[in-house]
Amino acid sequence: xxxxxxxxxxxxxxxxxxxxxxxxxxxxxxxxxxxxxxxxxxxxxxxxxxxxxxxxxxxxxxxxxxxxxxxxxxxxxxxxxxxxxxxxxxxxxxxxxxxxxxxxxxxxxxxxxxxxxxxxxxxxxxxxxxxxxxxxxxxxxxxxxxxxxxxxxxxxxxxxxxxxxxxxxxxxxxxxxxxxxxxxxxxxxxxxxxxxxxxxxxxxxxxxxxxxxxxxxxxxxxxxxxxxxxxxxxxxxxxxxxxxxxxxxxxxxxxxxxxxxxxxxxxxxxxxxxxxxxxxxxxxxxxxxxxxxxxxxxxxxxxxxxxxxxxxxx
Amino acid sequence: xxxxxxxxxxxxxxxxxxxxxxxxxxxxxxxxxxxxxxxxxxxxxxxxxxxxxxxxxxxxxxxxxxxxxxxxxxxxxxxxxxxxxxxxxxxxxxxxxxxxxxxxxxxxxxxxxxxxxxxxxxxxxxxxxxxxxxxxxxxxxxxxxxxxxxxxxxxxxxxxxxxxxxxxxxxxxxxxxxxxxxxxxxxxxxxxxxxxxxxxxxxxxxxxxxxxxxxxxxxxxxxxxxxxxxxxxxxxxxxxxxxxxxxxxxxxxxxxxxxxxxxxxxxxxxxxxxxxxxxxxxxxxxxxxxx
Numbered sequence: 001x002x003x004x005x006x007x008x009x010x011x012x013x014x015x016x017x018x019x020x021x022x023x024x025x026x027x028x029x030x031x032x033x034x035x036x037x038x039x040x041x042x043x044x045x046x047x048x049x050x051x052x053x054x055x056x057x058x059x060x061x062x063x064x065x066x067x068x069x070x071x072x073x074x075x076x077x078x079x080x081x082x083x084x085x086x087x088x089x090x091x092x093x094x095x096x097x098x099x100x101x102x103x104x105x106x107x108x109x110x111x112x113x114x115x116x117x118x119x120x121x122x123x124x125x126x127x128x129x130x131x132x133x134x135x136x137x138x139x140x141x142x143x144x145x146x147x148x149x150x151x152x153x154x155x156x157x158x159x160x161x162x163x164x165x166x167x168x169x170x171x172x173x174x175x176x177x178x179x180x181x182x183x184x185x186x187x188x189x190x191x192x193x194x195x196x197x198x199x200x201x202x203x204x205x206x207x208x209x210x211x212x213x214x215x216x217x218x219x220x221x222x223x224x225x226x227x228x229x230x231x232x233x234x235x236x237x238x239x240x241x242x243x244x245x246x247x248x249x250x251x252x253x254x255x256x257x258x259x260x261x262x263x264x265x266x267x268x269x270x271x272x273x274x275x276x277x278x279x280x281x282x283x284x285x286x287x288x289x290x291x292x293x294x295x296x297x298x299x300x301x302x303x304x305x306x307x308x309x310x311x312x313x314x
Numbered sequence: 315x316x317x318x319x320x321x322x323x324x325x326x327x328x329x330x331x332x333x334x335x336x337x338x339x340x341x342x343x344x345x346x347x348x349x350x351x352x353x354x355x356x357x358x359x360x361x362x363x364x365x366x367x368x369x370x371x372x373x374x375x376x377x378x379x380x381x382x383x384x385x386x387x388x389x390x391x392x393x394x395x396x397x398x399x400x401x402x403x404x405x406x407x408x409x410x411x412x413x414x415x416x417x418x419x420x421x422x423x424x425x426x427x428x429x430x431x432x433x434x435x436x437x438x439x440x441x442x443x444x445x446x447x448x449x450x451x452x453x454x455x456x457x458x459x460x461x462x463x464x465x466x467x468x469x470x471x472x473x474x475x476x477x478x479x480x481x482x483x484x485x486x487x488x489x490x491x492x493x494x495x496x497x498x499x500x501x502x503x504x505x506x507x508x509x510x511x512x513x514x515x516x517x518x519x520x521x522x523x524x525x526x527x528x529x530x531x532x533x534x535x536x537x538x539x540x541x542x543x544x545x546x547x548x549x550x551x552x553x554x555x556x557x558x559x560x561x562x563x564x565x566x567x568x569x570x571x572x573x574x575x576x577x578x579x580x581x582x583x584x585x586x587x588x589x590x591x592x593x594x595x596x597x598x599x600x601x602x603x604x605x
Contacts, residue, residue: 058407105590111406112350116544117589120582123537127579240537248411255407280426287419291397294412298404 011259015172019165023158032157034273036229039164040222042265045249046168046175046258047218052247053256054179055211056191057107058115060243061122062219067129067238068095069220070227071136074144077228084147088224092217099216103209122243129235141234144227160229167225168262171218175258178214187211191256219246252293254300263302317448322570323563324446328455328524330562331462332358333581335517336539337546337554338469339510345486345549346499346506349398349409353417355536356424357514360386362527363424365519366433375438383515389420390511394504417536424529435522454523461520465513466555473551478505486549514539534578541581545588546596553596560584560596 026032044066051057072091076082082090106117129136136142147154154160178184186207189197197204227233236242245268253264271289275282297304336354343351364382369375397416401409438457443450473479485492485499493499517535518527525531542561546553561581569577588596 052407058410060410106586109589112344112548113544113589115350115406115410116540116585119537120541120585120589123582124579124586127576127582131575240533244411244414247407251407251411255405281422284419284422284426287415287417287422290415291412291419294404294408294415295397295401298401298408 012169012173012176015259015262016169019169023161026157026161029157032161034269036157036160036164038266038269039161039168040226040229041246041249041269042168042262043164043171043222044219044246045253045261045265046171047215048246049250049253049255049258049261050175050178050187050211051215052250053254053261054184054187054191055208057208057212058118058247059212059215060115060119060240060247061125062118062215062246063238063240063242064122064125065095065099065216065219066223066226066242066246067233067235068098068125069223070144070233070237071129071223072220073224073227074142074233075135077145078142084145084228085149088221091224092220095220096213096217099213100209103212104205107205107208107212119240119243122238123240126235126238126240129238136235139235141232141236143232144230146231147225147228164225164229167221172258172262179258183207183210248290248294252297252300254302254304257300257302260300260302264300267301318570320447320449322566324449324451324455326563326566327559328451328458328562329521329565330542330559331458332517332521332535332558333538333542333561334555334558335462335465335513335520336535337542337558338465338551339513340540340543341546341549341551341554342482342506342513343510344543345551346482346502347398348406349413350406350540351393351398351507351510352410352413352536352540353393353420354510354514354539355532355534356417356420357386357390357511357532358518358521358535358539359424359527359529359532360389360420361515361518362435362522362531363428363433363518363529364515365522366435366527367428369435375436379519382519383512386515386518387508387512390507390514391504393511394507398507399500399503417532421529421532428529430529432526432528433522434526435519437523452524454520458520458524461516465516466552469551478502482506538581541585544585556596 022035026035044062048059048062051059069088069091072094073084073087076087076090077084102121106114106121109117130139132138154163179187186197186202186204189200189202190204190207194204223237226237249264249268250261251264252268253262254260272282272286275285275289278285299307336358339354339357340351343349343354361382364385365375365378368378368381373381393413393416397412398409401412404412437452437454440453443452444456473483481492481497482502482505484495485497485502489499517539518531521535538561539558542558543554544557545560546555546557561584564584565577565580568580
């Protein structure tokens with residue numbers, strides 16, 4: 001039974017408990033709304049963390065994939081009467097193909113050039129969403145029909161909360177398994193030294209492409225759900241700034257820590273809600289918080305805390 | 315036909331010069347610190363906004379311009395001291411997020427200190443268009459080109475002939491070796507931030523009479539300046555100038571001949587094309603990643 005408490009399974013159980021217990025503390029629709037948004041962001045971040053934290057490849061354009069998933073769902077269900085599940089999977093497939101096609105040339109780039117390449121990709125997606133008014137409604141956005149799964153329609157906050165919570169657990173489980181698989185070991189080798197990994201016979205490009213596609217598809221799935229949950233979607237969801245927010249969640253939580261990504265998503269979704277009370281000063285404070293957290297917790301929250309705990313135990 | 319082409323070329327070269335100045339700022343800071351300063355566009359905003367509001371306060375234009383550049387430079391130095399310096403040795407991603415945090419902070423501060431409205435600034439000298447071969451150019455456009463040319467020549471002299479400039483070049487090639495030779499690299503870092511913020515503010519002031527200025531004007535200008543720096547090869551100041559002109563002209567031609575809706579996308583399409591085929595930019599040396 002000792003296997004039950006490996007850090008990995010322990011963490012999963014802890015996360016499941018938090019998700020199960022949290023509704024006791026959520027008092028109104030607004031609280032649920034924030035919790036659901038945290039879950040949706042966390043799904044993207046767990047995927048993005050595989051790319052940034054494990055494979056060591058930065059992406060400043062993942063909000064683009066999120067928005068593409070959201071618009072795929074909105075357009076396919078709203079204009080073409082697809083069942084929502086089919087639209088969600090269709091969007092994921094489309095984003096998967098697109099990311100697969102761009103992955104090879106873009107992941108050849110390194111460091112700042114990779115940052116610029118992914119940033120450019122994200123901005124192009126966002127400009128297209130803004131300009132193709134006939135298809136996307138342009139900057140005004142478009143409404144999205146509600147989600148229906150084989151005749152079942154998730155309504156009310158608790159149902160959505162359970163749906164997103166369950167999906168987040170599944171995503172985390174998937175990510176943890178991937179990290180412990182040969183793919184995960186190969187990715188860590190790529191992060192350590194790409195040249196060394198190649199010398200050891202690892203097809204580094206193939207693994208990088210794979211994890212890029214996985215993270216893009218997770219962003220697309222989360223985007224589709226967000227579209228149905230919010231009932232409305234606008235190009236703001238795919239903006240450069242959203243991409244930065246996602247990366248910050250991953251870095252703040254702690255790179256190469258799956259649970260860190262979840263914690264980072266929770267904090268960075270909460271901060272703007274808390275700052276909203278400051279009205280005009282919201283942006284100024286958000287910028288200051290972002291800078292402060294990165295200067296003082298540059299390794300990220302979860303790894304910093306874990307290190308503190310370990311030192312205490314000694 | 316020719317007149318139309320010339321017209322697009324003029325407007326392309328004018329904005330291109332602005333992108334070049336912003337891109338120069340990226341390159342200078344990158345060379346001395348390996349940091350991509352995503353707050354570079356905010357210096358452009360501070361330059362324009364400060365000038366407009368100082369003039370609104372009754373200052374004569376030349377004085378307002380001078381003071382605006384001083385303010386932006388001070389902000390640049392503060393950014394280096396209080397945000398970049400404490401995070402030395404942090405990873406590339408962390409530094410990127412810090413400078414983006416700074417950019418959000420500065421935009422937020424501008425909205426609080428000034429306002430969220432669009433402002434226009436009077437041109438330096440008159441606004442009667444000058445006709446050249448059927449096309450027209452605004453006197454302010456000539457100011458932009460003239461000042462940019464002056465700055466480029468000035469920077470070249472600075473980097474080639476002054477002791478500080480040579481030290482900055484040396485430190486950009488090999489910081490450790492430069493330090494061993496007795497160069498104070500920390501002081502150079504401050505100088506590079508001061509230089510870059512001053513350049514950004516100048517760009518913002520030059521373009522404000524042609525375009526409008528507002529609290530978020532720096533976002534796109536900053537990203538396009540970054541594109542210019544990358545197209546020319548990160549860390550190559552003269553490459554940034556060429557990159558800025560390439561981006562500016564391509565943008566104006568696209569807006570003129572193809573579609574003005576996708577004008578803003580041009581810079582990023584060029585970036586992807588350049589990166590896919592020339593991963594180190596047009597004139598870059600290999601190894602754009604942080605050491």
